[in-house]
Amino acid sequence: MNLRRIQKGRTPPTPRPAAVLAALAAAQFTVMLATSIVNVALPQIRAGVGLSDGGTTWVVNAYGLAFGALLLAGGRTADLLGRRRVLMAGLALFAVSSLAAGVAASPGVLIAARAVQGLGAAAIAPAALALTMDLYPSGPGRGRALGVWGAVSGAGGAGGVLLGGLLTQAWGWPWIFHAVALGAALILVAVATLVPRATAGRNAGRFDLLGTATVTLALTCLVWGLTTARGAGWADARVLGALLGAVALLGAFVVIELRRPDALMPPRLFTTGRVAAGNLLMALLGSVWIALFFFLPLYQQLVLGSNPLVTGAGQLPLAGANMLGAALAPRISRRIGGPATVTTALLTEAAGLLWLSRISADGSYLADVLGPSILIGLGLSIAFVQLTAFAVEGVPRQDAGLAGGLVNTARQVGGAIGLAALTTLAGSVTAHAATRQPHPEALTAGYRAAFTVAAGVLALTALLAQFLTRRISQRTTTTITATAGASTPGPASGPRPA
Known part of the structure; x- marks a missing residue:
């Protein structure tokens, strides 16, 4: 059959870009899913493995720390060894470590498996984003692709809570890791089948x-x-x-x-477009992103008394708002501009968190959680899409993997630092309140403090975004105008374009 095709001058069909994007987006979805899928099951994991308070936090932080710390290395490795190859290796490692986490019988093994999961994710995320940038050059197509990227990233965070609750309720906490392992294996097959080898070029240089x-x-x-x-x-x-x-x-x-x-993070990256501003703002956005999916399920379970399944289902409105915001982000940006889009999105999310800071120990999901979740989902997804676009703006192809690693590093490290700082704050407030209030009220006081500070961080981030992106836009416009004026051909230089 192959001989006949060659004789007739035929070549095997090339997968459609939409199918390739679906496989790459599924890889990103799985990485984000693993960030939040454990949150709703933390009480069950703690009881099942015998974790302490600090150990429970490290079930989240071990993944986030390894992921964030090694993303730059993962992006650079993808540029040097080939993005498709590194993506597939990362998916394989991710699947194996997820399976190991599901069968862990001690805190040390579980936390170590989560750290190896983070290592695999650090290879997956930048390679997949770089391949997406290769697939869609600058223009409206890339904007739509980044919209899909934002949708699956946010949906992965919210969907992780839902899937974690469903699996924990039905079969127990080990299945949250078994499901992730199965999903990673299926995505590995899809990437091997759909992503062309031609997109996996290598660059010269040393690690x-x-x-x-x-x-x-x-x-x-x-x-x-x-x-x-x-x-x-x-x-x-x-x-x-x-x-x-x-x-x-x-x-x-x-x-x-x-x-x-051959620096891991060459200074040239920060002289291109809005890369530096995009990464700084993404770090600040990430500092409250992961913490949100940590505290909200705990409030629903430990204070409102929801079971894991109900807690997970409660994330559906947030996930839906997130997907809607990601779909609208490119259109909003074209209409009002990137700087205004980022500022508005961050203020929208800050308003949702400020609303969430009014939760009470005798509240309910409909009164205390639903409305803020929709605002947060819209603001989070729109800001994520636009900041990702800023962070890869103008980056040359040979640095695409590194740029993808850098923006993911900014978000993930910001998230790890924010989670550590906000859990410290919430724990301190809860401990102080527990001396004079019942336990549910003391927990709620800690969560309220965390949400209030998170809202303040995003409000300040919105002000910073307005200053940084506007200033860069003005400088870029001036540079482009000066360059165009110096290089525009005169009447005798040649024919004018039709």
């Missing part, structure tokens, strides 16, 4: 091992210090040592990157 090791250790010290502060206090010598060590290592990383010809 920056020293820079990777330095930034990974720095981020580990930072998040460990913030997490440990919850139980040990901010004045504890270990906490202070970890935080000071993180600052010193990050400083060393900057020095290393400025001097290395």
